Amino acid sequence: MLRNLAVRASALLLPFLAACATPGAYLGDSITQVDEHRGYRLAKAVADRPKDDLLVIVSLSGGGLRASAMAFGIFEQLATDRIQHGGHLRRMLDEVDVISAVSGGAIPAAYFVLHGDKIFERFPQDFLYRDFATEMRREILFDPRSWFRLQSRHFDRGDLYAEYLDKNLFDGITYGALIDRTDRPFLVINATDIGIAGRFEFTQDTFDLLCLDLARYPISRAVAASSSVPAVLTPITIRNSAGRCGYRVPTWTLRAIESGDHSSREHFRAATILARSDSRTYGYLHLMDGALSDNLGVRSTLDALTDGDDALHFQNTLQRSGIRKLVFITLNASDTQWARIAGKRSPPDVIDMLKLVGTVPMDRYSVESKALLKETLARWASRLSPENSTDALYFIDLSLDSLRDHPRFKEVTQIETTFSLKRSQVDELRCAAKLLLSGDPEYQRLLSSQGGAVTTPAACSW
Numbered sequence: 001m002l003r004n005l006a007v008r009a010s011a012l013l014l015p016f017l018a019a020c021a022t023p024g025a026y027l028g029d030s031i032t033q034v035d036e037h038r039g040y041r042l043a044k045a046v047a048d049r050p051k052d053d054l055l056v057i058v059s060l061s062g063g064g065l066r067a068s069a070m071a072f073g074i075f076e077q078l079a080t081d082r083i084q085h086g087g088h089l090r091r092m093l094d095e096v097d098v099i100s101a102v103s104g105g106a107i108p109a110a111y112f113v114l115h116g117d118k119i120f121e122r123f124p125q126d127f128l129y130r131d132f133a134t135e136m137r138r139e140i141l142f143d144p145r146s147w148f149r150l151q152s153r154h155f156d157r158g159d160l161y162a163e164y165l166d167k168n169l170f171d172g173i174t175y176g177a178l179i180d181r182t183d184r185p186f187l188v189i190n191a192t193d194i195g196i197a198g199r200f201e202f203t204q205d206t207f208d209l210l211c212l213d214l215a216r217y218p219i220s221r222a223v224a225a226s227s228s229v230p231a232v233l234t235p236i237t238i239r240n241s242a243g244r245c246g247y248r249v250p251t252w253t254l255r256a257i258e259s260g261d262h263s264s265r266e267h268f269r270a271a272t273i274l275a276r277s278d279s280r281t282y283g284y285l286h287l288m289d290g291a292l293s294d295n296l297g298v299r300s301t302l303d304a305l306t307d308g309d310d311a312l313h314f315q316n317t318l319q320r321s322g323i324r325k326l327v328f329i330t331l332n333a334s335d336t337q338w339a340r341i342a343g344k345r346s347p348p349d350v351i352d353m354l355k356l357v358g359t360v361p362m363d364r365y366s367v368e369s370k371a372l373l374k375e376t377l378a379r380w381a382s383r384l385s386p387e388n389s390t391d392a393l394y395f396i397d398l399s400l401d402s403l404r405d406h407p408r409f410k411e412v413t414q415i416e417t418t419f420s421l422k423r424s425q426v427d428e429l430r431c432a433a434k435l436l437l438s439g440d441p442e443y444q445r446l447l448s449s450q451g452g453a454v455t456t457p458a459a460c461s462w
Contacts, residue, residue, distance in 0.1 A: 024154040025162075026221065027239040027284075028212040034247045036313070039204030040175045040214050042098070042304060043313040045186035046321065049097055052086060053324040054450075056096045058185070059298050062103025062227070062291030063333035063400075064417040069128055069426045070333045070400065071101070071108045073433030075119060081438075084451030092447070095327075100188040100297040102290035104417075105333065106226040107169070110219055113187040114173055126169055128426045132419040139164060156234040158224060158288075166220035175202070175222075176215035190290035190297050191225040194235060198272040199293045200225075200285065201300050205312050209276055210285070211245035212238065225287035229417075235286035242279040249277055250311040269303065294369065296330055302373045305380060324385045325392050326377050327446060330370065331433065332399040370397065394446040398436040409435070431460035 037044075046055070060071040078093035085095065101109035107127060112119045139160055140146055149155045166172055178187065189202040200206065202222040207214040225236035256270035275282055290297065304314040374395050385392035403409040409432045415425060437443055438454045447453055 024152065025156075025159040025237065026218065027237060028207075028210075028241075029216045030239075030241040031211055031213045031245050034208045034211075034245050036208075038179075039207075040179050040186075041204050041312070042186055042188070043317040046097060046314070047317050048180075048182050050182065051322060052095075053322055054085065054095055054327065055098075055318070055321075055323045055325070056092075056327040056329070057098040057100065057301055058096055059296055059301070059328070059330045060099065060101040060105025060109055061296045061330075061332045061334065062105060062289065062417075064104045064229075065128065065132070065419045065421045065426070066400075066412075066415050066417060066429055067104030067331075067333035068107050069421070069429035070331060070433040071105045072119070072123060072128060073430035074329070074331055074398075074437055075108065075112055076430065077434040077437045079117075079120065080455045081447060082452050082455075083447055092452075096185045098188065098301070099185045100190065100300050101226070102190045102295060102297040103227045104419075105297065105331070106189045106223050106290065107165075109187060110189065110223050111169055113178065113184045114170060114219065116184065124426070128421075129423050130168075134420065136161065136164060136419075157232075158228050158234040158236050161228060161233050162218070162221045162224035162236060165223055166218060170218070170220040170223070173219055174215060175204075175217050175219060178219075179215060188297070188300050189219075189222045189226050190294055190300060191222070191236075191287040192290055192293040193272075193276075193285050194288050194292070195282065195284075195286055196272055196275055197293065198268075199290070199299060200287055202226075208245070208247050209242055209249075209273060210238070210279075211241040211243070211247060226290040228288045230288060230292070233288075235288045238285050238287065240276065240279040240283055240285055242277050242282075244279075247277075249273060250307075250309045252307065252309040252311070255308075266308075295334065296332055296369060298330060298369045298373050301328070302369065302376060305376050318380070318384070325394070326381050326384070327394045327396070328373070328377055329396040329437070329443070330398065331436075332397075332401070334399070334401060391449060394442050396437070396440050396442045396446070398433070398440060400432065400436075402436070403432055434460050 058074070060074070061067055063070075075093060078096065079091050081092045082089050083092060083095070084090075099109045099113065108119065108123060111123055111127070115122070140150070140157060146160060150157070150160070178184070191200045191202070192198070193200045202214065202217070204214045207217075221236055228235060250273070252266070253270035253273050256264070256266040257274065259267065276285070294300075304312050307315070310316055377393055377395060378389075381393035382389040400413055404413045409428065412425065412428045412432055415421065415429070421429075438456060444454055
């Protein structure tokens with residue numbers, strides 16, 4: 001009888017064991033030669049977009065489901081508002097050329113770039129209204145296939161998270177599907193390389209250094225890396241194959257190191273590149289929450305516009321593009337937990353302290369990043385449109401924190417960073433984002449300059 005029970009148990013477990021016989025996460029595919037004219041690259045994408053005089057860049061911050069809901073609200077408002085462009089009435093959403101996103105903001109950004117307007121039909125049900133935290137716990141705790149795979153040193157919770165995103169949102173799509181798309185914005189997903197506490201951007205320009213092929217890389221794993229919360233999830237790992245494809249480190253990196261100015265931004269960027277170029281020492285990159293290194297996702301744009309050697313070829317493309325107006329929309333979905341903590345006599349507990357340690361330095365860094373980017377964009381606006389530089393730059397800076405005294409939306413500013421919210425909270429965050437964008441004077445000035453006007457959605461009338 002015991003033998004029969006053992007046979008039955010083995011039969012029940014056999015499918016799970018077969019599926020998990022050699023558990024191992026995808027680490028990336030190597031390339032043998034860099035080709036700067038192929039692949040998913042910022043300069044190529046901007047050059048291939050339909051020609052016009054308007055460059056629109058949107059950056060979406062981290063902040064868990066709070067950030068995802070607000071990013072979705074921004075897309076909804078951009079889809080509602082119309083402008084006159086090239087003799088046609090067009091949606092502002094169709095004018096967006098680049099989306100740089102971090103953590104919670106990366107999920108709707110990737111969904112939109114992959115699925116287009118289906119985001120408005122499916123994304124709330126596919127993600128925003130789902131209890132993600134409970135579903136992930138179920139995947140880890142109650143699925144026997146996960147038990148076996150998590151015993152492997154080469155598969156962990158972050159990989160389960162990537163699979164969840166792939167199954168529910170991204171359908172196994174890789175970056176190769178985006179290379180020749182000209183009807184969607186270029187997507188920059190930002191993560192943090194925890195080995196050196198440096199930023200990591202999922203573009204072929206970044207993958208060139210590592211001698212890896214981004215075209216074969218699943219978008220779900222990039223999004224998982226960007227939004228993997230420390231301690232809760234584990235990093236997404238990629239193998240470094242640097243030194244095997246003929247890649248040459250940009251000359252500006254050597255000048256930055258030789259300058260000896262260890263406090264400069266260029267020195268840190270150069271040190272990061274040079275560290276990754278040595279695959280014998282730096283064999284693997286472990287990627288986590290992009291908010292740890294750039295919560296707003298604005299540094300990638302700043303670097304592309306200030307790179308002394310124009311290694312990404314973006315500056316040259318910009319000058320030859322015929323663009324005369326620069327539009328930068330940045331959404332900061334950070335909460336106002338600092339106000340709750342500062343208003344109490346008792347000191348913050350351990351959990352609150354961990355949150356503060358992670359967010360306070362990044363908040364200060366974000367302020368500096370925005371100031372630097374605005375100055376850089378202003379210089380570029382003068383260069384691209386010297387006869388009318390005042391009307392050549394529209395810097396639209398949106399922050400959830402600005403609503404902390406708003407009679408309707410002050411409660412949503414206090415929602416903690418989590419991936420489980422009530423449906424009513426999600427909808428209020430969507431509306432808050434629409435209010436911020438539609439009520440922004442710079443945004444209104446932009447629409448007016450293009451023969452358009454802001455539309456207030458009935459569902460969010462305030």
